[in-house]
Amino acid sequence: MGTRxxxxxxxxxxxxxxxxxxxxxxTVAQDTExxxxxxxxxxxxxxxxxxxxxxxxxxxxxxxxxxxGPDLTTGRFRHADSDxxxxxxxxxxxxxxxxxxxxxxxxxQSIWQLVTYLRSVDVTAGGTPTGSAxxxxxxxTGTGGCDRCHMVNGQGQRLGPDLSTVGERRALAELExxxxxxxxxxxxxxxxxxxxxxxxxxxxxxxxxxxxxTFRIMDADQQLRxxxxxxxWTWERVxxxxxxxxxxxxxxxxxNDLVAYLFSLRSEP
Amino acid sequence: MTLxxxxxPTRILSRPVAALAALAAxxxxxxxxxxxxxGLAVFSPVTWERLVxxxxxxxxxxxxxxxLDSQRFSRLDQIDSANVGQLELKWAHHIPQLDRAETTPLxxxxxxxxxxxxSNVVAVDAVTGRPFWRYDHPLPDxxxxxxxxxxxxxxxxxxxxxxxxxxxHLVAIDGRSGSxxxxxxxxxxxxxxxxxxxxxxxxxxxxxxxxxxEYGIRGFLDSYxxxxxxxxxxxxxxxxxxxxxxRSWAGDSWRTGGAPTWxxxxxxxxxxxxxxxxxxxxxxxxxxxxxxxxxxxxxxxALNGDTGEMAWYFQFTPHDEHDWDAIQVPVLxxxxxxxxxxxxxxxxxxxxxxxTLDRETGEFLxxxxxxxxTWAEGLDGNGRPIRRPNTAPSQEGTLVSxxxxxxxxxxxxxxSPRTNLLYVNAFDGEAIFFSRDxxxxxxxxxxxxxxxTPLPIEHYHSAIRAIDxxxxxxxxxxxxxxxxxxxxxxxxxxxxxxxxxxxxxxxxDARTGAPLWHISLGGPVHAQPMTYAVNGQQYVTMTIGxxxxxxxLGD
Numbered sequence: 001m002g003t004r005x006x007x008x009x010x011x012x013x014x015x016x017x018x019x020x021x022x023x024x025x026x027t028v029a030q031d032t033e034x035x036x037x038x039x040x041x042x043x044x045x046x047x048x049x050x051x052x053x054x055x056x057x058x059x060x061x062x063x064x065x066x067x068x069g070p071d072l073t074t075g076r077f078r079h080a081d082s083d084x085x086x087x088x089x090x091x092x093x094x095x096x097x098x099x100x101x102x103x104x105x106x107x108x109q110s111i112w113q114l115v116t117y118l119r120s121v122d123v124t125a126g127g128t129p130t131g132s133a134x135x136x137x138x139x140x141t142g143t144g145g146c147d148r149c150h151m152v153n154g155q156g157q158r159l160g161p162d163l164s165t166v167g168e169r170r171a172l173a174e175l176e177x178x179x180x181x182x183x184x185x186x187x188x189x190x191x192x193x194x195x196x197x198x199x200x201x202x203x204x205x206x207x208x209x210x211x212x213x214t215f216r217i218m219d220a221d222q223q224l225r226x227x228x229x230x231x232x233w234t235w236e237r238v239x240x241x242x243x244x245x246x247x248x249x250x251x252x253x254x255x256n257d258l259v260a261y262l263f264s265l266r267s268e269p
Numbered sequence: 270m271t272l273x274x275x276x277x278p279t280r281i282l283s284r285p286v287a288a289l290a291a292l293a294a295x296x297x298x299x300x301x302x303x304x305x306x307x308g309l310a311v312f313s314p315v316t317w318e319r320l321v322x323x324x325x326x327x328x329x330x331x332x333x334x335x336x337l338d339s340q341r342f343s344r345l346d347q348i349d350s351a352n353v354g355q356l357e358l359k360w361a362h363h364i365p366q367l368d369r370a371e372t373t374p375l376x377x378x379x380x381x382x383x384x385x386x387x388s389n390v391v392a393v394d395a396v397t398g399r400p401f402w403r404y405d406h407p408l409p410d411x412x413x414x415x416x417x418x419x420x421x422x423x424x425x426x427x428x429x430x431x432x433x434x435x436x437x438h439l440v441a442i443d444g445r446s447g448s449x450x451x452x453x454x455x456x457x458x459x460x461x462x463x464x465x466x467x468x469x470x471x472x473x474x475x476x477x478x479x480x481x482x483e484y485g486i487r488g489f490l491d492s493y494x495x496x497x498x499x500x501x502x503x504x505x506x507x508x509x510x511x512x513x514x515x516r517s518w519a520g521d522s523w524r525t526g527g528a529p530t531w532x533x534x535x536x537x538x539x540x541x542x543x544x545x546x547x548x549x550x551x552x553x554x555x556x557x558x559x560x561x562x563x564x565x566x567x568x569x570x571a572l573n574g575d576t577g578e579m580a581w582y583f584q585f586t587p588h589d590e591h592d593w594d595a596i597q598v599p600v601l602x603x604x605x606x607x608x609x610x611x612x613x614x615x616x617x618x619x620x621x622x623x624x625t626l627d628r629e630t631g632e633f634l635x636x637x638x639x640x641x642x643t644w645a646e647g648l649d650g651n652g653r654p655i656r657r658p659n660t661a662p663s664q665e666g667t668l669v670s671x672x673x674x675x676x677x678x679x680x681x682x683x684x685s686p687r688t689n690l691l692y693v694n695a696f697d698g699e700a701i702f703f704s705r706d707x708x709x710x711x712x713x714x715x716x717x718x719x720x721x722t723p724l725p726i727e728h729y730h731s732a733i734r735a736i737d738x739x740x741x742x743x744x745x746x747x748x749x750x751x752x753x754x755x756x757x758x759x760x761x762x763x764x765x766x767x768x769x770x771x772x773x774x775x776x777x778d779a780r781t782g783a784p785l786w787h788i789s790l791g792g793p794v795h796a797q798p799m800t801y802a803v804n805g806q807q808y809v810t811m812t813i814g815x816x817x818x819x820x821x822l823g824d
Contacts, residue, residue: 035664040703040719109706188727210727212749212769213787230784 034083036112045117048110056098061121068098075124086115126171129260131253136261139254146258149243152265158222159206160243161190167265175259179250182241192238193217195227203227207237312380312445314427317472321538327761328802330376332533333422333467334681335799338601339535341683342759343800347807348822349762353776353786356820359808360398362391364815366418369795372812373422373467373681373756375430376801381810382425382444383817384467387418388434390442396803398819402447406434413461413712415483419795421533422467424475426495431475433464439477439493451498455479459712461486467533471543471574474501478530482548482594485525485715490534490545490570492577502577506530506547506565514564522559525709527551528566532679535599537612540629541574544601544614548594553673554662555590555704555717562587567595569616571631581631585618587653590661591644591702592673592720593620598681600691601628604738615738617682617693619675620644623741624652637741639734640676641697644669662702662718672700673720681756681797683765688779690735690744692757692765697730698722726751733757733767735782745782756797758809766798766809774798774811774818790818 036044050059056069063071079094080086090111093101102111119125140146147156150163170178177184191207193215205217205225215235216226227233246255315331323331327344335341348356364370368386375382381395388406393399412418412435423430428444436458441450455477456462461484468477474492482488488506493499506528508514515523527550534545550559550566567586572579585595600615604625614628621642625634633652645654660669670676675696682693700720707717731752735744755768763779772794775787792814800809810819 036705038666038701038703039721040705043719044705107706188725191727210750211771212773212775213784213789 032084034087034112034115036109037116041113041116042120044110045113045115045120048114049117052102053114061118072118073121073123075122083112083115083119086118087111090114126173129172129256129263131256131258131260133257133260133264135254136257136259139250139258140261144246144250144258158218159220163262163265165265165267167263168267170262172259172263175262176255178243179255179258180245180247182243182245186239186241190241192240192242193227194236194238196234196236198232206242210237312378312428315377315425317426317470320426320470327800328376329378330374330799330801332375332424332470333373334533334535334598337469337536337538339533339598339681340600340602340686340759341598341681341757341797341799342685342761344761345800345802345807346761347802347805348760348764348800348809350764350778350785352822353762353764355822356776356786356788356809357823359396359819359821361819362393362398362817364812364817367815368418369416369793370812370815370817371419371421371465371795372817373797373799374810374817375423375425376799376803377425377444379803380444381801382423382430384420384422384432386420388420388432388436388440390423390430390432390447392444392447395801395808395819396806398817401445404442404447404449406432406438406440408434408436409458412436412458412463413481413484414463415480415714420465424468424470426470426473426475429495431468431470431477431495433466433468433477435463435465437462437464437479439464439468439475439491439498441475441495441498453493453498453500455491456481456486460484461712461715464531466531469533469536469543470495471536476534476536476543476545478532478534478545480529480531480548482527482529482531482551483553483714483716484712485551485709486527486529487524488526488528488530488547488566490530490543490572490577504570504572504577504579506568506570508564517561517564519558519560522563525551525715526559526563526566527553528563528568529594529596531594532596532598535601536574537601537628540612542580542628543572543574543577544599544628545570545572546595546597546599548596549589549592552707552709552715552717553590553592554702554719555707556588556661557704558717560588563589567593567620569595569599569614569626569631571628583624583626583631583633583652585616585622585624585652585654586620589620590704591620591669591671593618593671593675594679595619596679597677598679599628600682600684602684602686602738604689606634606739613738615682615684615691615736617677617691617695617734617736619671619678620654621671621676622648622654623691623693623736624648625738625741626652635739635741638676639693639736639741639743640695641670641699641730642676643699662704662720664704666701666703666721668699668701668723670699671696672698672722673702674698678754680754683757683759684738685759685763685765685779687761687763688735688759689738690779691738692759692767692779693734693736694753694755694757694767695732695734695746696752698752699729733765733777733782735765735779747777747782747784753794755794755811758798758800760800766800766811768794768796768798768811768813770794772813774813774820788820790814790816792816 061072149160205219366386372384391403392401430442437456461481492501529548550563568584614626616624623639624636644660704718731749732746753769758766765777772791790813796812798811
């Protein structure tokens with residue numbers, strides 16, 4: 001849940017940018033974009049939501065058997081089609097229903113933070129894929145040779161992250177970026193450590209862990225090796241990705257298929 | 270009560286020990302004490318004279334930072350750079366309550382006093398780690414805590430221990446039995462106050478601070494009669510409307526301005542001055558609602574040791590908007606500056622700058638960055654920062670170094686008079702600072718924003734840095750991966766002990782920073798090492814995870 005929320009964030013920001021471009025017709029909050037869209041605001045919004053709204057909409061805004069308010073995580077709202085529209089609903093409520101709204105005196109910051117929170121729990125936030133997952137799967141193990149490095153449900157190799165549930169962790173845009181620009185975000189776990197021994201021998205591998213006195217790597221043969229930093233070896237961190245970029249290898253359509261396949265990789269069907 | 274009776278014979282009991290220790294310190298490792306393993310009664314009352322002279326009985330660790338000058342330097346030298354590699358585990362003490370263990374134990378004549386989460390204390394045999402007694406302080410379940418259920422240690426006078434508790438009480442506990450002698454409410458915890466710091470004994474007073482800077486409290490420093498628990502003085506860290514410095518707070522913002530005092534200060538017996546750091550102004554990240562310098566937040570205060578009256582203050586970060594508490598330990602040392610011996614105070618601040626101050630007058634002598642900082646061009650002739658534009662927290666976020674956690678934090682530094690270096694746990698981090706509107710509600714969090722670190726922690730650099738207090742230059746550094754939240758200890762064996770967040774306890778060469786010994790003990794570290802000796806054997810103790818480990822040389 002924690003990671004999911006954090007990673008979703010990019011998608012929320014993207015979406016917020018998109019919706020604000022759609023020129024909302026409502027005349028609230030000066031038709032501005034939501035100014036409170038950081039993770040901090042997601043947290044603040046969640047707190048507010050749990051205190052003021054959860055009795056009717058459920059603790060995680062998904063509605064539920066006991067609750068009288070609708071599920072707010074579907075990405076579609078009957079009474080709003082933009083951030084500004086949501087702002088209005090939260091402030092003014094929905095006429096003649098239990099949804100009273102916070103009122104004209106409520107401060108704008110809190111309302112925007114609630115909007116930001118609702119965007120963060122939108123299960124469709126990152127969009128849905130257009131490519132063919134089946135075709136993507138073929139590419140993954142065929143021409144793509146992705147399984148030289150990646151494992152999916154126990155099949156493949158260990159030189160990249162296990163992708164069995166990557167569809168839960170990453171939005172579409174992030175999956176596309178992972179393919180065309182692997183260096184965009186390389187987690188420290190996937191940095192390379194280059195160690196040079198006292199006799200000049202060089203050993204290289206993926207940085208599995210590092211601390212003040214030691215580090216541990218997986219070399220190209222997928223052997224685990226442990227080093228002492230003060231035992232005569234010198235070392236160097238390489239913070240680039242070892243994954244090749246696929247912008248030129250695959251057409252946009254093929255990449256869409258790959259992304260659709262990756263997006264389908266989830267623990268729950 | 271019991272104390273008056275017991276304080277008199279102390280002199281007799283303690284003097285020979287102290288004298289012997291002084292001799293031994295000159296001649297070599299300290300050897301002279303009775304051996305608890307042989308059933309001898311060893312715990313003699315700790316008089317004020319013993320506390321003043323604590324450096325001369327290095328087999329004991331009599332207060333949070335070792336000595337009143339808070340150098341955290343021990344004259345013990347049995348463990349040195351030649352043999353530190355042979356350290357072996359002697360015993361371990363497990364802390365049952367899981368939370369950050371931030372304790373620095375005391376050792377008095379072979380008895381060790383360890384505080385535990387949430388507000389408990391246990392007395393153990395310092396040779397074996399086996400308990401004599403424990404005191405578990407009862408707590409309400411609606412505490413207001415920014416940063417976990419922790420406690421950093423006790424103070425001792427006579428044979429009574431003084432402990433801060435999370436419900437903002439000060440408790441006096443009998444050192445032989447663990448019975449409560451008195452229990453005094455310092456402030457109302459429901460308003461956001463709490464207490465975590467080890468008190469400081471000054472003569473017959475218990476001087477003690479308060480936490481709650483994230484709850485819109487108004488900070489103060491208190492003194493209590495050690496015998497009776499009666500409050501002797503209170504000095505507000507935010508002056509009231511009758512004082513001209515109150516105008517450094519816009520409108521009524523001083524009422525909820527924070528400036529807590531949650532780390533133990535120092536005392537100079539010759540000048541009769543108590544030195545104490547103050548924390549951030551509140552709300553932390555929204556300075557617009559409290560325009561002005563916000564005195565005396567983020568400052569060091571010098572207070573008269575009898576009355577608490579302020580002699581001087583020095584504010585490190587006027588109008589702080591980044592949560593850079595000046596909650597560091599004031600390190601008092603006499604140093605050579607331009608051919609003169611100066612009574613100095615050495616201070617590596619959370620805001621990224623190192624300062625040498627004159628501790629008689631508060632005069633700024635020199636200062637420069639000791640860690641990455643992007644918010645100031647430098648310090649002017651009075652030590653006031655020259656701020657860069659656009660470094661305040663904002664609606665959309667502002668990237669600034671250091672991060673809110675600081676270039677260093679409350680982790681005690683150490684100063685060695687043998688190397689004339691100050692050893693500081695430093696961090697070159699950064700954070701995005703956000704500002705938000707927030708209304709004050711009594712007892713609720715009141716921070717006015719928040720922070721985010723843009724990159725995984727592995728991208729930033731952390732180190733133990735050795736600072737020359739005569740220039741502010743960093744002489745050497747020992748890199749730590751990924752970072753550390755531990756204090757530092759320096760010894761006459763020319764060793765520097767510290768630990769890293771991922772559970773290493775290690776020793777460095779105090780002159781070069783070369784690593785000489787380390788052991789991986791697994792848990793996260795939020796404490797500080799200390800050293801003591803019993804029966805001629807020197808020990809070093811460090812709390813890692815929820816276990817306190819004690820090491821010594823082999824027999």
